[in-house]
Amino acid sequence: MTHQKPTAILIVHGAYSLPQIWDDFSARLAGAGFAVACPRLPSCQDERPPTATLTEDVMAVRHAAQELLKTGHTILALVHSYGGIVASEATTPASENTKGVVKSGPSKRLARFTGRLAPRCDREVRLPM
Numbered sequence: 760m761t762h763q764k765p766t767a768i769l770i771v772h773g774a775y776s777l778p779q780i781w782d783d784f785s786a787r788l789a790g791a792g793f794a795v796a797c798p799r800l801p802s803c804q805d806e807r808p809p810t811a812t813l814t815e816d817v818m819a820v821r822h823a824a825q826e827l828l829k830t831g832h833t834i835l836a837l838v839h840s841y842g843g844i845v846a847s848e849a850t851t852p853a854s855e856n857t858k859g860v861v862k863s864g865p866s867k868r869l870a871r872f873t874g875r876l877a878p879r880c881d882r883e884v885r886l887p888m
Contacts (some may be wrong), residue, residue: 770797771820771849773840777803794832798823800845813845820849859877 768788770781778797785795798819801811829833838846 764794764831764833765792766835766886767794767796767827767830768847769820769824769836770795770826770836770838771838771846772797772800773805773842774803776801776839794827794830795806796823796827800842813848817843817848820845 768785770778770785771782772778778799781797788795801815801819802809802813803816804811806858824834824836836846836850
């Protein structure tokens with residue numbers, strides 16, 4: 760019998776921020792038994808103007824997702840601001856192992872898009888705060 764690993768959380772930070780702002784939250788998720796990845800988006804470096812583009816950011820998120828998938832996890836993407844655009848591109852078309860995308864931030868357009876993926880979730884996940 761194959762043991763299914765718990766859902767992994769793929770956090771995609773917004774522009775003007777770095778993955779480190781999610782360190783405490785990531786630690787709590789990991790403490791609750793989730794595998795967590797929060798890749799640094801190449802366009803969010805110290806270079807001004809940025810030398811990387813959306814394409815490189817999408818590739819970074821896809822790579823992080825592929826690493827989680829290789830270990831047998833399904834993925835729930837937790838995205839913030841610009842990270843929602845990146846995650847939407849990286850998970851389109853949504854794979855069978857993408858449970859959905861959870862967006863934090865005010866963009867209603869993207870919230871509607873991510874809502875399209877939400878019905879695929881088969882259970883509620885309560886995150887420790």
